[in-house]
Every structure is written in C-alpha cells, then in structure tokens.
Amino acid sequence: MPGRLDSVEESATLRLADLTGELKKQGRDILSFNLGEPDFSTPANIIEAAAKALRSGKTHYAPSAGIPELREAIADKLKKENGIDVAGNDVLVTPGAKQAIFYACFSILEEGDEAIVFDPGWVSYDACIKMSGGKTVWVKSNEDGSLPAELPEHVSNKTKLIIINSPNNPSGAVLGIKDLRLVADVAGDNGLYVLSDEIYEKIIYEAKHLSMGSIIPERTITVNGFSKAYAMAGWRIGYATAPKPVLQNMLKVQQHTVSSPTTFVQYGALAALTGPQDSVERMRLEFKQRRDVVIKGIRGMGLRCEMPQGAFYAWPKVDGKSEEWAERFLEAGVGLTPGSAFGPHSDDHVRMSYASSMEDIKKGLERMAKLLGGGEGRTEDKRQR
Known part of the structure; x- marks a missing residue:
C-alpha cells in the first residue's frame, strides 16, 4: 500500500550538498555552489543577544x-x-x-x-x-x-x-x-x-x-x-x-x-x-559584486543567463538534461544543482549559488569554462547581453 511520503522526493539541494561533502571527505577537490546559505558570519550583536538570553536563563x-x-x-x-x-x-x-x-x-x-x-x-x-x-x-x-x-x-x-x-x-x-x-x-x-x-x-x-x-x-x-x-x-x-x-x-x-x-x-x-542594519547592506553589496562576476563569467562561456535581480543564484540555460550537466560539472570539480529539482519545465537549466567567497567563485568559473572550452553543449545567446 503506497504511503503518503512515497511521492515526495528527497531535497535535491541538500542531497547534492551532502554528496559534495562526501566527495570532499574522499579527497576530491570540489567547489560547492549548491546550498543557498550566506557564507557570512551572523552579526555580533545578534550573537551577543542570544548569548545574553542564555546566560539570563x-x-x-x-x-x-x-x-x-x-x-x-x-x-x-x-x-x-x-x-x-x-x-x-x-x-x-x-x-x-x-x-x-x-x-x-x-x-x-x-x-x-x-x-x-x-x-x-x-x-x-x-x-x-x-x-x-x-x-x-x-x-x-x-x-x-x-x-x-x-x-x-x-x-x-x-x-x-x-x-x-x-x-x-x-x-x-x-x-x-x-x-x-x-x-x-x-x-x-x-x-x-x-x-x-x-x-x-x-x-x-x-x-x-x-x-x-x-x-x-x-x-x-x-x-x-x-x-x-x-x-x-x-x-x-x-x-x-x-x-x-x-x-x-x-x-x-x-x-x-x-x-x-x-x-x-x-x-x-x-x-x-x-539593532543596526548596516551588516545587511554590506552583505547585499557583496552579493551584488559576486553576481556581476558570476553572470559575466557564465555568459563568457557562451551560456545564456538572465540577470538575477535578487537572491544569490545564477540560473544558466544548458543544452541537454540538467542532471547530466550537473554530473559533468561535478567531475570538473564544481557542485551545481540540476534545474530538474525546481520544476518539470526547468530541466534545461542548472543553479549556481554565489553565496561563496569571490576566490571560490572565480576558481569555479574557471573550471566550468575549461569544461565548456571545446564548445560542446554551448548555447550561445546572440541577443544583447
């Protein structure tokens, strides 16, 4: 008898993040761009408020x-x-x-x-x-x-x-x-x-x-x-x-x-x-800088990618099945999430989170560009970028 959870898929983003972590443990050099988690530390005033609450019972x-x-x-x-x-x-x-x-x-x-x-x-x-x-x-x-x-x-x-x-x-x-x-x-x-x-x-x-x-x-x-x-x-x-x-x-x-x-x-x-909101603005500006680098790099590979107006994800279009592309990128040392996880019409995209350091982002883009260097799978966008 089918159960209520039989039709529910495991979270693709968490599963791929776990897989990337496991490959890292095995000694593989993988740069992960799977999870949507800011890489910044929680602002100090927030940490102190929670610590004070703990200390006061x-x-x-x-x-x-x-x-x-x-x-x-x-x-x-x-x-x-x-x-x-x-x-x-x-x-x-x-x-x-x-x-x-x-x-x-x-x-x-x-x-x-x-x-x-x-x-x-x-x-x-x-x-x-x-x-x-x-x-x-x-x-x-x-x-x-x-x-x-x-x-x-x-x-x-x-x-x-x-x-x-x-x-x-x-x-x-x-x-x-x-x-x-x-x-x-x-x-x-x-x-x-x-x-x-x-x-x-x-x-x-x-x-x-x-x-x-x-x-x-x-x-x-x-x-x-x-x-x-x-x-x-x-x-x-x-x-x-x-x-x-x-x-x-x-x-x-x-x-x-x-x-x-x-x-x-x-x-x-x-x-x-x-409390102060300056840390929110600093993180936003850093994400914007990363976005600009990521989109320029992805478009430079010949992939079509709309300019994201918010959040911290790039959503490039690929030629073929997204899971196959995610596997290829993973072999190249870059962890991305296949678009098929985000809906039945999105199997021709992959998601790249740029909630990572600029250093890792640039390395990741280099690896992706190297994989696409031969032109295979390129989806050149002739429109104005």
Whole structure:
C-alpha cells in the first residue's frame, strides 16, 4: 500500500550538498555552489543577544506563537517596510521559514486539493503540498521570470492556493506590480489563498521588493525569516502572518509538533530586527559584486543567463538534461544543482549559488569554462547581453 511520503522526493539541494561533502571527505577537490546559505558570519550583536538570553536563563518553553517582544517587532517591521497592517497577535514565529510554509500548506490543503507553483520554484514547495495531501500544478514562468497572463487557465475547482516567491529561488527574478496584481485578481476572483515567500526580500539589487500582503491582505499568507538577510541559516527562525482562520490553524500545527521556536534564538532574532542594519547592506553589496562576476563569467562561456535581480543564484540555460550537466560539472570539480529539482519545465537549466567567497567563485568559473572550452553543449545567446 503506497504511503503518503512515497511521492515526495528527497531535497535535491541538500542531497547534492551532502554528496559534495562526501566527495570532499574522499579527497576530491570540489567547489560547492549548491546550498543557498550566506557564507557570512551572523552579526555580533545578534550573537551577543542570544548569548545574553542564555546566560539570563531564557532556556525554558516560550509561548507557542513566539515571545511577545519579537512578535511585536515583526508586526512593526511588516507595517513600516511591507505595507502590511498587522499587530503582534497576528504574527506566528516559527523554527525557520520552511516550517511556516509547511504549516500554511497543511492548514489550507485537504486531500486532492491543488496548489499552483510557478516553475522554476523552490524544491520544498512541491514536497509541502504533497505532504499535505495536495497536488502541485506547475505553471511555467516567462523566460524573464515574470508571470504568464494565462495563469487563470490553470485554476480549477480544486485549486486552493497559489505560491509566489520574490526574489525567486532559483532564478533571482523579482515580481513587479503587474505580476502581483495578476495573482491578486485570480485569487480574489476564485476565493484562493496566496502564499508569498519573501525570504530574499533584503537581497535585492536594481529592482524593488513588493509584498502581496499589501495588495490583498485578506487572502495572503506572508512568510519570511532571518536566515538570508542576517546570515542566520543555522538558527532556524522564521515567521508568518496570515488571515486569522489560517493563522490559527498554523498555530495548532506548531503547538502539536515543535511546540515553539527555540527560546534564546528568538532574542537573537529580536536583536536582528531592532539593532543596526548596516551588516545587511554590506552583505547585499557583496552579493551584488559576486553576481556581476558570476553572470559575466557564465555568459563568457557562451551560456545564456538572465540577470538575477535578487537572491544569490545564477540560473544558466544548458543544452541537454540538467542532471547530466550537473554530473559533468561535478567531475570538473564544481557542485551545481540540476534545474530538474525546481520544476518539470526547468530541466534545461542548472543553479549556481554565489553565496561563496569571490576566490571560490572565480576558481569555479574557471573550471566550468575549461569544461565548456571545446564548445560542446554551448548555447550561445546572440541577443544583447
């Protein structure tokens, strides 16, 4: 008898990162560009706030929804920066943004329901939908990352949820107001919820971040966290705000699974929001420098690659199956993630994370260029770059 997890694939990004780590242990010289984790250290004021909380005895259970001070600080941030008018009681603090995404899917989807995910899309959306008993309906994004006008054609009487992610993992595309209004109109016309994953909002370059919750708050679940903007990936701390019926169900799931986020970590998150923000800007500028080097290098190999407007990923197009290309690059000493992990329409891309040192990035690009040096598999883009 098939089980509920039989259709759920292992996380491709984590699996490939583990494989790369294993090859390194075997003595192989591998440069890994798989994981989406900032390589910077967590800012000192955040570490000190968590350490102070530990020393002062903040080691007991916290309120399941999060400590009041942090919930209030998040609500204040959402009002000022995102145009989402909520109070602290409208916020749920979670052990990472991924957990909040799962809670939302589990709270909204019943067996057989459908959720729309734009392709390319982060690997765990599909898994969260399936674990919730739902089915993923993949909708291919336009080549530049914008959303297709044909979106309404993919809505059925089983559709309950649309998931958007801006800036996008893996493409780095940023949704504009036209995209958000399209989704808002479809959601409003059909009584759907929208899950807006905004984890990369601070890592944005020429574009401007817009929040769906400021357009259609009564239908939007906004998810965010601290791992990307504040280099706090290992701290596992995120948050969500949502319409009250959904938020209440998300809280129930948290109460009966993890109980609450780690107590002292929440004080670190509070310091992240209320303390100096200069480290966020320094990291953003460094990522932008790396992006420019990566895109120039990839295009110089003859590969077509859209300019990412946010996040820290390059999304080059390859000629052939992405897993075969990932294997070839791995043999050349470069760990990349095959595009097939990000949706059924993305098997002709690979993802390269540039959350690595500039030294490693330049070495990795050299190895990739050497592999492509003979011209085999080149997908020359004749358009203006």
